[in-house]
Amino acid sequence: MEKKLYSISAIYSTPNDIVAAAKAVKDAGYTKFDVHTPYPIHGLDGAMGLKETKLGFVTLFAGILGAVGMISFASWVAIVDYPQVIGGKPYWSWPAFVPVTYEIAVLLAVLLTVGAMIVFFFKFPNTSHPLHDTPYMKKVSADRFGVAIQAADEMFDEKKVRELLKSTGGEVEAIYYSEEFLIFKPQLFDPKFILLLIGVSLATSAGGYLYFNKVLYLPPFDWMVEQPRFDVQSRTDYFEDGHSMRLPVQGTVARGFIPYPYVLGAKADSIGKFLINPLLNSKVTLELGKKKYLTYCSPCHGNFGNGDSRLNGQFPNPPTLHSDKIRNWPDGAIFHTITVGQNVMPAYQYQISRDERWAVVKYVRTLQRAYNAKESDLR
């Protein structure tokens, strides 16, 4: 294939020469030219007439993005999504978010600056430029300095350019390239590229699935699952009685539980004065009381408290709940009787919780009122 002219270039051997040459090329009015030096040279930017780099704006943007993003994220976690009291501090303890915010700001600023520089400012990676692999490039990558004026420049005229470069004291040479060498146009919707993306995502998903669902359950990674322990209701030789389940230490009190201070045998009506029903009359309370009454009380006391259940005769009959004695008891006395029991009636405190017992008391009161309705209730 035919080779095309890329540029006319010149090589210089001292930094002073290259600065002068760059200035001469700029003053002659060329715009599509470049200077190549093995290391940055002071004053060359001015000589080439380059504008100040805009890279700093990327950094500013990235830094602000990182800082604002991170502190917003940490605040959202702390206030909205996962509020936790840590060390007795308020949820939004923003001074403690400063270290992570700072680190993310620095991270984003550096990564985006370098990323933007490479991709947008340099248009890298690009390993197929006409200058690559030329004797010219090999000189400027070692210890020489070069100027290259592109053939694409509007003012380009090979003769004039050669004269200009020779007058500045450079060794002039022409750089040619063949077009096929440069053909590489990456496309977003290239089927191969899309296939690659699909492949990568499949591989990542499969890897993640295998790791989290299979590998972590293989030895030795499963040792927290397969640790030595006793399962419920299992046998052991470690304890004398052979039970692996142990009772709590005597006197242990469960969380949220208040031990009942009175015992069986105490006078129900005198204790009752000290116990106040904490529940208010409501539909919820009565429904609960009804449910518990029908479950635990009705087998003996009957569905309506008359002491006439179907077990009548098989046990000593319980007295009716509508007697004057019980109607005149304070609420607490009924509560006490349910809690610790009375005569053949067992204690129900282990089966019915405290609040449920109070609800039962409310329900019994309702039954009593229904059986002994007054004139005023009719109205």
Place this chain on the structure above:
Amino acid sequence: MSSTVLDYTKELPVIEGVPSAASLDETIVKPINDFPKRTWFIALAITSTMLLIGAVSVTWLLLKGVGIWGINQPVAWGFDVVNFVFWVGIGHAGTLISAILFLLRQKWRTGIARFAEAMTLFAVLCAVQFVLFHTGRPWLAMAWLFPYPNQHGVWVNFTSPLEWDVFAVNTYLTVSAVFWYVGLIPDFATLRDRASSTIKKTIYAVLSLGWRFSNRHWQHYERAYLIMAGFATPLVLSVHTIVSFDFAVSVIPGWHTTIFPPYFVAGAIFSGFAMVQNVLIVTRKAFKFEYLITMDTIEKMNKIMLVTGTMVGYAYMTEFFIAWYSGNLIEKFVFINRAFGPYWWAYWIMFTCNVVTPQLFWSKKIRTSLLASFILAIFVNIGMWFERFVIIVTSLSRDFLPSSWGMFYPTIWDFGMLIGSFGLFFTLVLLFVKFLPAISMAEIKAVVPGAQPSHSHNGNGASH
């Protein structure tokens, strides 16, 4: 090459003699192109054996859990955290040299910056493995360390110093790696153009991203370098500050002090320079870099060690003074216990190596002696390892309640991991000096006498 008088400072020349830029390339590239010497293979054999010891220790650790270490209540942080802080500290010299000294226009840094940056990366890798393995089940560490949306609806605790540590160390590792790579791009391009075989050429061409030494690129490149140096400078100070928060934010006597951040940072620079000095002296000798890494550079490194060592010594004294002056009985006890308790030997090894022997650097004769610099730098490394040991172990072993006191006895696996980390570090260093340019060619060419125009007035601020 004209040998004009340097116009920018009255500093000594960065490199000795006035070699040509081409001969500089030749010297720096020689270790990469030549088949390595027998000594390199012997060194690699030793370090990879150490690495193997580490690999065995890690395998056993993964099979059995952290119970194989000597840690237990009350000393639940042992060699793992000691080694972590030690290696992170070593990692501070690199960024200090490449960023802070860059901003301060210390041109003598040029010969050692690349090297120190590489050591930073390797040291931080060594450090990261310890925190990873000390979590117990490192294969789940990702779930504990990083905030990511998960099926538990749980987030990490952004107010915890341990979480700050995750962010700080990872940011530091990433930024150091980027800084290092950006510095390497022009050198990869030079290697690409020097390469004779196609394979080498392809590899270097890919790594150089197609760099072509264009001044339109140098312009952005220099600005990016300046920006990165500007960001890395506070970053390097923040990393060890945050590491020190792991201790200072707790309530353990001997840890809960405000002096920790500056004290840790000074110690980190101190130990980092010592490690750079050690590796530097060997490399300089082995690869005949004598006129690139001058005696003047080594002397300046020694001076920095003298300064930071004295700062560390001052911090030791201040801790004792504050313990007494605070009137806090427990604080007072902890410090007396450090110096005269069961770990007195560790304290005095630390004190001798960090405060007493570096004072020898006041003598110019010792400061400019290679052998003395090498030995004293090794002492500093030993001393700084013991400093972390003393801080962590003595404070935990005897805190508030005498009934919960207990001693720490390291096991063979603790030492195995320590040896393994040294093996990893030095293996990476050996591979680095063989396969990558140990000195930045683009930077060193820029500071050769006569490398800049003789009458440059408005030089770019980010000059090398």
